[in-house]
Amino acid sequence: MIRLIHPVAGALPVATIGTFWLSTVLSELFASHATVAAVKGTIPWGFLLLIPALATTGGIGISMAKGRRAGLIGTKFKRMPFIAGNDILILIPSALFLASKAQAAEFDVTFYAVQVLELVAGATNITLLALNMRDGLKMRGRLRRTPV
Template identity: 65%
Template sequence: MKKIIHPVAGGLAMLCIATFWLATALSESFGTDETITAVKTAIPWGLLVLIPALMAAGGSGFALAQGRRGGLLSAKIKRMQWIAANGVLILIPAALFLASKARAGEFDGVFYAVQALELAAGAANIALLGLNMRDGLRMTGRLRRPAR
């Protein structure tokens, strides 16, 4: 069961973060204030899917590791620590702050500064999750390592 939960939960987490990021970038680039407000107020509701997905991916990953360390596994664990810290310290507070500012119609310099930080942190998490997916596929033999 862990072998099913881990990739499904990880894929769902990646899909959520990528959807949040893309919806934000598109609404900021091409949308109206109403569109931006709709996106920014929907994202905190999406956290109700994202956070359990990340917890399930992390928990099942640790269970699959069965206490082993080293190599790709250690790299994945270090990345997950950064992903979690980035989410808890930057992304979740930013999402809640931006939703509040958008609801109030306050699209000021502070809104856009936090928005830029959120986009950068989200891009970092997408990249880190992508690296973890790549390493997970390598560990299971579904992806070959490049020849040296």
């Protein structure tokens, strides 16, 4: 059962952050400030899915690793502090700040500066999570390992 829950829980953060990122970009480029405010106000609610999914994935991953830290497992473990730190220190505070500014219709220089920071941090997390997924698929034999 754990081997089924781990990949599902691992895919949820990629899908969630990807949805946040894409909806932000599309609303900023093509929609009104009211739509941007709606998107920014909705994103913090997604934390109710994102945070438990990340915790579940990490907890099960640690359990499945059984103390091993070599090879692809070690590589995945090295990425996790960056993913967690990025979420806790940049993405969550930025999302809350932007939701507050958007609800107050304050689309100023500070809003857009934090928006750029959030988009860069989000793209970084999507990349790191996707790399962890790729390595997990390699470990399970679902992707071929490339020769070194």
